[in-house]
Amino acid sequence: MTTLSPAQATADLAEFDRTTSRWGRLTMIAGLIISVGGPLYLVLFGNLGITSTQLWTAVAAVLGTFFVIWLVEPITYFPILGPAAMYQAFMIGNISNKLLPSVLVAQTSIGARPGTERGNFAAIMAICGAAAVHLLSLLVFVGILGTWLISVVPAGVTDVARIYVLPAVMGAVIVQAIISMKQLRPTLIAFAVVLLVQFVLLPLVPGLAMVSTAISVIGTIIIAWFARKEAQPAA
Amino acid sequence: MMPTQLVENGSSTNILSIANMPVLWACALGVFAVIILQSVIYIRAARKAAPAAGITGAELKTSFRSGAVAAIGPSLAVVLVAIALLALFGTPAVLVRIGLIGSAAYETGAANIAATTMGATLGDATYTQQVFAVAFFAMSIGGAMWMLTTLIATPLLKRGEHKLAKVNPLIMTVVPAAALLAAFISIGIGEIPKSAAHLITLLTAGVVMALCLFLAKRLNRVWLREWGLGFAIVAALFVAYAAHTAGLGPVA
Numbered sequence: 001m002t003t004l005s006p007a008q009a010t011a012d013l014a015e016f017d018r019t020t021s022r023w024g025r026l027t028m029i030a031g032l033i034i035s036v037g038g039p040l041y042l043v044l045f046g047n048l049g050i051t052s053t054q055l056w057t058a059v060a061a062v063l064g065t066f067f068v069i070w071l072v073e074p075i076t077y078f079p080i081l082g083p084a085a086m087y088q089a090f091m092i093g094n095i096s097n098k099l100l101p102s103v104l105v106a107q108t109s110i111g112a113r114p115g116t117e118r119g120n121f122a123a124i125m126a127i128c129g130a131a132a133v134h135l136l137s138l139l140v141f142v143g144i145l146g147t148w149l150i151s152v153v154p155a156g157v158t159d160v161a162r163i164y165v166l167p168a169v170m171g172a173v174i175v176q177a178i179i180s181m182k183q184l185r186p187t188l189i190a191f192a193v194v195l196l197v198q199f200v201l202l203p204l205v206p207g208l209a210m211v212s213t214a215i216s217v218i219g220t221i222i223i224a225w226f227a228r229k230e231a232q233p234a235a
Numbered sequence: 236m237m238p239t240q241l242v243e244n245g246s247s248t249n250i251l252s253i254a255n256m257p258v259l260w261a262c263a264l265g266v267f268a269v270i271i272l273q274s275v276i277y278i279r280a281a282r283k284a285a286p287a288a289g290i291t292g293a294e295l296k297t298s299f300r301s302g303a304v305a306a307i308g309p310s311l312a313v314v315l316v317a318i319a320l321l322a323l324f325g326t327p328a329v330l331v332r333i334g335l336i337g338s339a340a341y342e343t344g345a346a347n348i349a350a351t352t353m354g355a356t357l358g359d360a361t362y363t364q365q366v367f368a369v370a371f372f373a374m375s376i377g378g379a380m381w382m383l384t385t386l387i388a389t390p391l392l393k394r395g396e397h398k399l400a401k402v403n404p405l406i407m408t409v410v411p412a413a414a415l416l417a418a419f420i421s422i423g424i425g426e427i428p429k430s431a432a433h434l435i436t437l438l439t440a441g442v443v444m445a446l447c448l449f450l451a452k453r454l455n456r457v458w459l460r461e462w463g464l465g466f467a468i469v470a471a472l473f474v475a476y477a478a479h480t481a482g483l484g485p486v487a
Contacts, residue, residue, distance in 0.1 A: 004286050004287055008287070009286070009287035010287075011287075012283070012284045012286070012287035013284055013287045013288065015283075015284065016280050016281070016283070016284035016287070016288075019276070019280040020276075020277060020280055021390075023273065023276045023277075023280075024273065024277070025386060027269050027270075027272060027273035027276070028273075028382055028385065028386060029386065030269045031266055031269045031270070031336075031382065032379050032382045032383070032386075034262050034265040034266050034269065035262065035266055035331055035336060035375055035378060035379065036372075036375045036376065036379050037262050037265075038258065038259045038261075038262030038263065038327065038328075038331070038371075038375070039259075039328075039368065039371040039372040039374075039375045040372065040375075041258050041259075041262075042253065042256070042258075042259070042368045042371065042372070043368050043369070043372050046245070046253060046364075046368055047245075048245030048253075048364055048365045048368050049245045049246075049365060050245065050365055050368060050369060054352070054353055054365075054369055055369055055372060055373075057352045057353075058348070058349035058352045058353065058369045058370070058372070058373040059349075059372070059373050059376050061348045061349065061351070061352045061373075062345045062348050062349055062373045062374075062376065062377050063376075063377075063380070065344070065345075065348055065418050066341065066344075066345065066377060066380070066414075066418065067380075068410055068411055068414040069341075069411060069414055069415060069418075070377075070380040070381050070383075070384050071384060072410070072411040073381065073384075073411075074381070074384045074385045074388045074389070075388060075392065076411075078388070078389070078392045083389050083390075083392070083393045084277065086385055086389045087273070087385065087386075087389070088270075088273060088274075088277065090336075090381050090382055090385040091266075091269070091270060091273070091335070091336060091382065092270060092335060092336075093334070093335045093336045093337055093338060094309065094313055094338055097309050097312075097313075097338075097461060098306055098309035098310065098313070099306075101305050101306075101309065102301075102302040102303075102305040102306050103302065105301045105302065105304075105305040106297070106298040106299075106301045106302045106305075107298075109297055109298070109301045110290070110294040110297050110298055112290070112294075117287075117288040117289060117290075118288055118289055118290045118294075120288075121281055121284075121285065121288045121290045121295065121298070122290070122294070122295075122298040123298075124277050124278075124281055125278070125281060125295050125296075125298035125299040125302060126298050126299065126301065126302025126305075127302060128274040128277060128278055128299055128302070129298070129299040129300060129301070129302030129303030129304075129306065130302045130303060130305065130306035130310075131270055131271075131274055131306075132274070132303055133303045133304075133306040133307055133310050134306055134310045134313070134334075135267055135270060135271065137307075137310045137311060137314055138310070138313075138314065138317070138330055138334040138335070139267070139330075141311070141314040141318070142314055142317045142318060142321070142326065142329060142330055142334060143326060143330060146314075146317065146318045146321050146326060146329075147255075147321070147326045149318065149321075150251070150321045150322060150326075157476065158322040159322075159358075160472065160475055160476045160479050161319060161321075161322040161323070161472055162322040162323050162357075162358035162362075163358040163359055163475075163479070163484070163485075164358070164432065164433065164436045164471070164472060164475035164479070165319055165320055165322070165323055165343070165357075165358070165468065165472065166323075166343050166347055166357050166358070166422075166426060167423065167426040167429075167433045167434075167436040167437040167440065167471070167475075168319070168436050168437075168439075168440045168467070168468045168471035168472055168475065169316075169320075169339050169340060169343045169440070169464075169468055170340075170343070170344070170419060170422050170423035170426060170437060170440070171423060171436065171437040171438060171439065171440030171441040171444070171467065171471060172440040172441065172443070172444035172463065172464050172467035172468060172471070173339075173340040173419050173423075173444075173464070174416075174419050174420055174423050174441060175440075175441045175444040175445045175448070175467075176444055176448070176463065176464065177415055177416055177419055178416065179445070179448050181412045181415070181416065183408075183409070183412045183416075186409060186412045186413040186416055187416055189413065190413060190416040190417040190420050191420055193417060194417060194420045194421045194424050195424065197421070198421070198424055198425065209351060210351055210352040211352075212351075212421065212425070213344075213348055213417075213418055213421040213422055213425070214348075216417045216418075216420075216421040217413075217414050217417040217418050217421070219417070220413045220414070220416065220417035221410055221413045221414055221417070223413075224409055224410070224412070224413035225409060225410065225413070228409050
């Protein structure tokens with residue numbers, strides 16, 4: 001390895017920062033447009049008789065439910081990932097269960113600390129490695145094998161999968177969220193608010209059914225905020 | 236290209252016929268291509284600047300390899316979850332939404348919320364092509380919001396990292412925890428009135444997940460935590476099949 005003058009090193013790092021910022025952003029914008037393009041095509045040219053009211057009501061209900069998560073997650077992962085890897089991570093997805101473990105393993109195996117230049121470079125390479133494995137396994141096992149599987153499995157089985165996969169996912173996700181968050185108060189408040197909305201508010205005002213989850217989310221945030229433990233370290 | 240075969244005006248429940256349209260496959264593979272392109276650009280940039288960052292070429296290779304190996308287990312766990320969702324969303328939507336950008340929890344949640352606004356339920360006779368298209372669109376806008384926040388927040392964080400870190404840390408812990416818990420608990424509890432089989436499915440998945448997490452901690456097996464979601468979904472679907480066949484499903 002040739003030794004670099006400090007000025008040369010700074011210039012090289014600035015160049016790296018420029019490249020990854022520009023191309024990271026451009027590729028992410030491309031990913032954003034292509035990923036929305038598919039369903040947009042279906043809605044506009046699929047001849048499915050979808051009205052814009054139906055479309056925007058659905059989008060508004062989803063926005064109302066998840067807006068906090070969208071705002072908070074990128075800010076939470078920034079210190080671990082570093083700026084360049086942010087553009088990778090939020091396009092590849094499955095950050096906490098796949099990318100972060102890969103990053104940590106890579107940083108450990110070359111003895112690089114997170115937040116340093118070495119750590120950031122190790123993170124970027126680890127995410128590239130993880131992406132390669134992930135894309136390959138998705139393409140082979142879901143794209144090819146899965147599509148074949150769904151065509152040979154009896155209709156009775158796919159019908160059951162279609163009807164019950166939502167409660168199956170949610171049952172597991174609720175337990176996972178409760179255990180990994182380890183926040184008893186917000187958990188209890190969430191249960192109370194949800195039960196109140198589902199079994200008291202909705203029977204009274206059935207028209208709210210389409211925004212019931214958004215109401216529960218906003219209600220829980222407000223109550224959990226005012227009922228938070230003040231004993232925690234002061235800000 | 237004119238999709239002349241879609242003359243039913245969206246009321247058909249044959250989801251897979253539109254979910255597997257060539258355009259959607261092209262878009263799904265397009266996202267794959269974008270990620271590959273991004274990786275190539277990043278690796279080349281990293282190689283070039285490696286000496287300046289005090290990292291050797293061999294260490295870059297080691298990082299790539301250990302990242303790849305560490306991702307094998309979690310990737311296959313995601314594959315299992317994705318396959319369980321194929322009947323609901325079709326392959327292209329599952330590849331992009333569950334496999335890549337989003338995750339099973341957010342995407343099925345968003346699809347369910349979107350379907351509800353149309354007075355429909357995912358998977359049953361009200362789940363028409365029209366509902367699928369709206370749900371897919373709403374999921375995709377949801378995923379786009381994550382990317383949009385990343386695009387806006389990353390340059391800001393880079394400049395003023397310390398300022399944002401000084402926001403009351405409680406806001407960053409209590410508020411997202413409350414939002415996440417309320418969203419998933421609300422969607423989960425909303426399944427209970429649908430039928431006894433729905434309730435049994437929900438509970439089975441919860442119990443299996445709890446068991447996996449408990450054993451993962453007790454036996455110190457990290458892979459059990461990664462596979463928990465997949466195992467829980469598959470086990471719950473088996474139980475759902477039995478319950479449905481036993482006549483506990485929704486009255487058609």
